[in-house]
Every structure is written in C-alpha cells, then in structure tokens.
Amino acid sequence: METKPEHLGRAAALPWLGSRIRQRAGRTMVAIDGVDGAGKTTFADELAAELTDAGLSVIRISFDDFLNPPTIRHRQGRNSPEGFVADTYDYERFIDDVLDPLGPEGCGRYRAKSYDPATESPLSPPWQVAPDQAVVIVDGMFLHRNRLRNARGRKIWDLSVWLEVPFEVSVHRLAQRDGTPDDPNDQRIARYVEGQKLYIAMIHPADRADLVIDNF
Template identity: 50%
Template sequence: MSIIPVEARRVAVDGVDGVGKTTFARRLVADLNAAGRPAVHISADGFHHPRAIRHRRGRHSPEGFWLDSYDYPALITNVLEPFAPGGSGGYRPAVHDVDTDELLDLPWHQAPAGATVVVDGLFLHRDELAGHWDFTIFLAAPFEVTVPRMAARDGSHPDPEHPSQARYVQGQKLYFAECRPWERASLVIDYGVLPPMPA
C-alpha cells in the first residue's frame, strides 16, 4: 500500500476491539509483499500478560484492561527493537498464549533484509510505545458498530452498554482519555463501514 512510507519499518494498526485491525493488517502485509516490499504481520495479542497479572485489579476491571493487559517490554524486545534501524531483524511472534495462559519460548525468526513489521493490537499509541513506531494507523469506528462486530466474531453481547462489556468498552475509553490515539496517529481511517472483502 502506498499509504506506508518506504522508510517505515515498524507500523502500528491500532483501534478498538472489533474494528477490524487484524483483517486490515493482513491485507496491508499482503499488499506490501505483492509490491515487492517484504513485510511481516504480528498480533499484539501474542504479548498479553498472564491471567494473574491481567486480572489482578479484578476480572471485570476497566482499569485492569487498560493498564495490565499487555507485556510492552516483551513486545519491544522481541519485535520492535529487531525491526528498528540497525536492528537484527530477528524476531519472535509471541511470548504468551492468551487462550491457554501458557508462556511461550518460541524460536527466533529472521525477517528479510529491509522488511517492515505490521503490528495490530489495542492501545498501540501508549506512551511506552510512542518512540518505537515509524508509522501508525488508527482505525476509527464507534462502539455501537464495533461491539456488534466483536459479538458476531466471539459470541459476546452486542450491546456496548451491557455489563459484560464494561471492562472492555470503559477500559478503551480510559485509553482514549489518556492518549487520544487519533491525534497521535500518522493516519486515521474511518472504519465505521468495513470495505468489501476481495473476491
């Protein structure tokens, strides 16, 4: 995709749960590779903290969702630093399996020379990560759109006001209040209506 500068090797695709980050990131990587620009896709979901840390403020805590979900030092060490200028290009795609709560010790992969890494995930415009991106994208859509999308995918409740959604919706609102990611992003895309899937 021409939206990504040639010199950008570390690209973030940010947005709330259900907005379509993973699909967008995969398309972006496919387009970059098709254009002769080697690219690797990483999901920040492979860098969750173990459940004991994620839930230490309470299983339903919005603050816990916002503050404790991800192991940012691990994401930096295993992905973002290797793709930085002068980095080795050796990376690991995950350190944790969120479904089994298992810590992973995966082998290191070697990216092609000059490859771009595209990372999709929540909260990617946090202060801890701000200096580690070359280009960032924020996919914008209201919770009234994204929560039903997530429900269709995961079987969760489709109403953003439902108590079962409070941890996630309110946690992401805390992120908005502190970081205003649409102001930090290199590019904001209105993703309230998903583009058609390619044939």
Template identity: 40%
Template sequence: MREAAMDQGTRGELISRLAEAIRSVTTAHPLRVAIDGPPAAGKTTLADELAVVLRAQDRDVIRATIDDFLFPRAQRYRRGQYSAEGCYFDAHDHAALCRVLLDPLGPGGDRRFQHAVYDRDTDTPSSPPATTAPADAVLLFDGVFLLRPELIDRWDLRIFVSVPFEQTVDRARDRGTALAGSTADTAEIERSWRNRYIPSQQLYFATARPTDHADIIVYNDQLQRPTWEGRLGLRKSPGRSASFDAAASAT
C-alpha cells in the same frame, strides 16, 4: 494541528493508499507499522489485507499482534474480570514486546526477532525460534493501546482505525454469534464491552490521546466505503525519512 489530506473511497483504494504510504517511508532498518484502534474496529483484517498487497509487491512482511504479547490470565484479570484499569494497565507485556520484536527491528537492532511470547489458547509462555528480518522488511503489528507512551517512539508509521464505540459492541456481538452460533453468550459479550473494553479505551483516549499521534486515521465504520485522513509532516525518527502525501478522510 497538522495539515491533513482527506478522501473517501473503496476498500481497495484504501489499501492501495496505505501501501503507498508505507513505500513513502524509508528507514535504515525494518519499517515498524502500528495498526491501533479499539477492539472490533477491524485492525487485524486491515493488517491482513495490507500484508497481501505488500507481499504481492515483493515486500517481506512480518505480521504480529498484541494478542501474542499478553500477560497470563491471572495477571490480566487480577483487578477483576470487568476492570477497565486492568485491561489498560495489566493486560500486555510491553517490555517483552520491545525486547524481542520492536527494538531488534529498530535503529541499532540486530534484526533478530520473535513474533510472540504468549500462547493465548494454553495461557502459557511461548518462545518461537528467532528469525532475522531483511533490512527492508515491514512489520505490520495490530492491537490495542499501541500509541501509549511506553511504545509511541517504537513505531515508524502509526495508523489508527477508528470506529464508534457503540458500533464495536454490535460487531463483537455479531462476531461471537458467527463463531459460536446459538451458544454465543451475547449478554456476556456486551457486558465485557461496556464494563471493560470501552471504558479502557476511554481511559486510553484521556491519557494518551492516540489520534493526536497517528500519521493516518482510518474511519472504518463503513467497511466497503472507508474514509481516511493522512496527516502531512510525519515526525522524524532515527534513520527515517518520509515523503508522505496520503489522501485521507473527514468524518
């Protein structure tokens, strides 16, 4: 087990430390940062907060999410609406993600990328214009199952946002109520979480062991007083060097 530095602090302190960690990793190509974790862990919010800080430091930031690399609904649910295996194996187009985003931004890539291949609102393919990233850009990519074997070597910095599964159910229920008010089907939300999303995360943990591969683990159960664990001795990838001493936290 790698040596870990441990800390706990305010939300602002966490974001500041993550920005420091990003600055400490240098590559000859845009820096690809995975922000992984279970549904409703707070990945998107964390990535958005971090993007604000990095842009204020004059860093070019690319924001993208796994939700824009879904397969069409018919394929995602071909094993059934509540299938955990379907959620893990059938939901995301990893080949397209690598082809249009991660590989162009990686070693030997031409830096011309697309941030999406799918429009969830219309359940149709999406093909936004290709953009050329500066060599010192940062990709902040949030989503589930990002540290699985198909993707693990495509990231230059790996962050895992950890929240107890039971708490993600509560957050999903609260989020549904906030978006839909009294029309929210909280029973359906809970069924989806308990039958599909949580079991798929358990499958992910059993097969891919994502926290073993994370450079930083953020324990996000207390949103305003998070705990984080930054592990020393980052793995080397082509063109990457690191001088990383992030504080992090114990549970």
C-alpha cells in the same frame, strides 16, 4: 513535533500507506491501532498482502500474542477498566522480542509471539532473522500508549494508523464473531468498553496516528 494526521476512508487508505512505505529504506515499523472489533487484523492482513504483491518483505505481528497471564491481567480486579488498559499486554517482552530487534538499530533477530491466548500458555518460539529491508506490521490495541514511545517521548512507529469505529459498531461485530453482548452498555463487557474509552480519553490515539481511517 508530530504532524496532524491524515483522515481518509478505507478505499483510499491502502494506496496512501503503500506509497509512503515504498519510499522508505530499511525496516519500516507500522502500527494498526483501534478498539476491539475495529477490524485491525483484517486491515493489517490486507496491507500485508498488498505490499507482498508489490514485492516487499513483510513481517506480521499481533499484539494479542503478547498477552500477560490472567494473574497479571486481573490483578486490579476482573472488572477494572484501568487494569484492562494497564495490564493486558506484556510490554517488556514485546519491546525485547519485537521492537528493539526490528527497530532501526536492531540486530533483526526477533520472536513473533510470547503467549498463546487459546491455552493461556507462555511461548518461547525459535528466534527468526528479519531481512534488512522489511515492513513490520503490528496490529493490536493500545499501540499509541506512552510505554511505546522512545526516550524523547516520540512514538517508535514509522507509520501508525487509528481505525475509527463507533462502539455500537465494534461491539456488534464482536457479538457476531464471539457471541458476546451486543450492547456497549451491557455490564458484562463494561471492563473492556470502559477501558478502551479510558485509553482514548487519556492518549487521544487519533491525534497521535499518522492516518485515521473511517472503518465502518
């Protein structure tokens, strides 16, 4: 039975995670989940830097480097929120190249990327070998989906985080970063906003996480 998540502000979150990660032996799998614009990459990088400074080996993975090609991402239609949740990521490749080899019984031989979003091109980078003692930090959307749970229905992450950010804030951040519409109700971004709302309503990631962070 999964326990009730801890709920902390950003300032207390890094020490909380660091203390629990340092207690663990072997490879530790950490997920940083949240909506687009929640600050996942920034927070994951900060956690990685703090752990590295503490002398731990850290492997950083971004789920955005495991996208499906456009023919799959848009097979339910370019405006489909359901398609955005179901078809954005290549879960099979992510499981084969990251989760299985870096898991507790894995061989440690992994690939950090399978796709280049900038060029919309598949990748086959060289295999890397992880040390037996390492922290694997993955940032990305939809990391609490049932497809990333084990055969017993339990999440595969040793620790997982949900970054709590209102859509008004996350969409504004994306507008500043990417020049996208600055209104969550704008129909030009409805596929993405409504898809993420669908994920939250179906999965309740804040309930599945070990730590919920107010990141706004």
